[in-house]
Amino acid sequence: MAKKSDIQTLLNDAARRGIAYREGAPTRRVAPSASAVQDAQQFVEPLPDCGSNDRDVLAMLDRVGSPATVSMVGPRYFGFVIGGSLPVTVASNWLSTAWDQNVGMHEVTPAAAILERVAMDWLLELLGLPKDSAAAFVTGATVANFTALAAARNRVFADAGWNVEADGLTGAPPVKIIVSEETHPTVFKSLGMLGFGRNRVVRAPVDAQGRIDANRFPAMDGPSIICTQAGNVNTGAFDPVAEICALAKPKNAWVHVDGAFGLWAAASPGRSHLCEGIAAADSWATDAHKWLNVPYDSGIAFVRDAGALQSAMAIKADYLMTETEFRNPSDFTPELSRRARGVDVWAALKSLGRQGIADMIDRCCSHARQFADALTSAGYEILNDVVLNQVLVSFGDDATNRRIIARIQEDGTCWCGVTVWQQKTAMRISVCNWSTTVDDVDQSLDAILAIAKRETA
Ligand SMILES: Cc1ncc(COP(=O)(O)O)c(C=O)c1O
Numbered sequence: 001m002a003k004k005s006d007i008q009t010l011l012n013d014a015a016r017r018g019i020a021y022r023e024g025a026p027t028r029r030v031a032p033s034a035s036a037v038q039d040a041q042q043f044v045e046p047l048p049d050c051g052s053n054d055r056d057v058l059a060m061l062d063r064v065g066s067p068a069t070v071s072m073v074g075p076r077y078f079g080f081v082i083g084g085s086l087p088v089t090v091a092s093n094w095l096s097t098a099w100d101q102n103v104g105m106h107e108v109t110p111a112a113a114i115l116e117r118v119a120m121d122w123l124l125e126l127l128g129l130p131k132d133s134a135a136a137f138v139t140g141a142t143v144a145n146f147t148a149l150a151a152a153r154n155r156v157f158a159d160a161g162w163n164v165e166a167d168g169l170t171g172a173p174p175v176k177i178i179v180s181e182e183t184h185p186t187v188f189k190s191l192g193m194l195g196f197g198r199n200r201v202v203r204a205p206v207d208a209q210g211r212i213d214a215n216r217f218p219a220m221d222g223p224s225i226i227c228t229q230a231g232n233v234n235t236g237a238f239d240p241v242a243e244i245c246a247l248a249k250p251k252n253a254w255v256h257v258d259g260a261f262g263l264w265a266a267a268s269p270g271r272s273h274l275c276e277g278i279a280a281a282d283s284w285a286t287d288a289h290k291w292l293n294v295p296y297d298s299g300i301a302f303v304r305d306a307g308a309l310q311s312a313m314a315i316k317a318d319y320l321m322t323e324t325e326f327r328n329p330s331d332f333t334p335e336l337s338r339r340a341r342g343v344d345v346w347a348a349l350k351s352l353g354r355q356g357i358a359d360m361i362d363r364c365c366s367h368a369r370q371f372a373d374a375l376t377s378a379g380y381e382i383l384n385d386v387v388l389n390q391v392l393v394s395f396g397d398d399a400t401n402r403r404i405i406a407r408i409q410e411d412g413t414c415w416c417g418v419t420v421w422q423q424k425t426a427m428r429i430s431v432c433n434w435s436t437t438v439d440d441v442d443q444s445l446d447a448i449l450a451i452a453k454r455e456t457a
Helices: 004-024 032-041 054-068 087-099 110-125 139-159 185-193 240-251 262-267 306-315 341-377 397-409 440-454
Strands: 133-138 177-182 201-206 224-229 254-258 283-287 299-303 390-394 417-423 422-430
Touching: 004 054, 032 054, 054 177, 054 262, 087 110, 110 133, 110 254, 110 299, 110 341, 110 440, 133 139, 133 306, 133 341, 139 185, 139 224, 139 254, 139 283, 185 224, 224 240, 240 254, 254 422, 262 341, 299 306, 341 390, 341 440, 397 417, 397 422, 397 440
Parallel strands: 177 201, 177 224, 224 254, 254 283
Antiparallel strands: 133 299, 283 299, 390 422, 417 422
8 A cells, every 4th residue: 555655756746747748738739740659659569567666657558658648638729629728727637637526326426426416507597598407517528419419319208108218129119300411420339328229310401501501301290300400510500499399389299409619609699699598408418528618527417307317317226326215416417426627627617717717718709700700811712600619611622621730739839630521622620729829820821821821833
């Protein structure tokens, strides 16, 4: 067993190394060098017969591992949709990792369960969702979609006189699943995991921004679940959720909203119009590790009908404290045992407050606009309406775009990814990090424009 002084030395060393990594993020290359990635092969070795000194283990992790990371926490990482973890949430994460709580049952983890409950209530208020909704703190939007759709499955089948939790899908009445041409792949995966099948869906047509066209919405002629989206992963566009809810409610159809990042628009007075009417839906999925900038992994499912979620997720066992007056976190999540994700969410909300979160959302959106304006002025084509934090830019044909994006990634000043939007290859810029400044955008633009100019000369 490690002596007290060993623990102090080891954890202080980890903190020192973590702090150095974070302090270096604004100035280091975003993508690691090829040699750093090559050096990470040092990890590939036979399972050691004998152990090593803990400090040496940590030192190797830092010496070999840190240089081979992509600096996703840095202010010029614009790939995928990636938050940068606010310092207070890294700190809360370190402390709650030290607590090492299993957040299944309230009575054995009161602090974490209370923090999660508070975080849930604050989120419902901040995002303008019905206050009696239930929330599940899960790994990310993929599992949040899965969790919310499990509740949908429970309720829609129950309404059709079928207990899907008890009797499964064999022999169950048909349920129509309506998605869109632009539904995120994780929703299809969730549908597959829930036994609906990834392909047994009806696809609603979309417009040029990827929004469902409510005028061409498929008929709902029986029990139905509708998957809408707040924030298209390419364009940032929002489905007309309010209109779809108005069509769905008379048919008793369940409306789900995948708001992995877009739902956070509701927290900004200047952008909340994008989420108008979204509270009329039945369930919502979002990520905290994207725009709330908490460390991986962290997502949340919200479900208006708390009973449907609880029926889909809760278990009973004589050895567990499942009969309780408290809210047991595991009654709402796929996992029984898990880490205290709500703590970091609470820390972010407590540290920033309503105003700080709105400022963070607005800042990212204004950086996205700065990118779009500068790239347009330089003569490049912006393929989307920049309504949020996403920018799609094309520098020319497919090969030119791919070449330029590869050079930008190699250059290391910033990092942007490639996508194909409505048959056109483009570079995706996603601004999601709390620490990005106007200066970071300027530096990135200088690098992007110099490379684009050189590669198209
Ligand atoms: C709209 C949408 N849904 C779901 C996801 C999946 O989120 P995660 O990777 O956190 O599971 C993403 C990720 O970017 C997304 O943009």
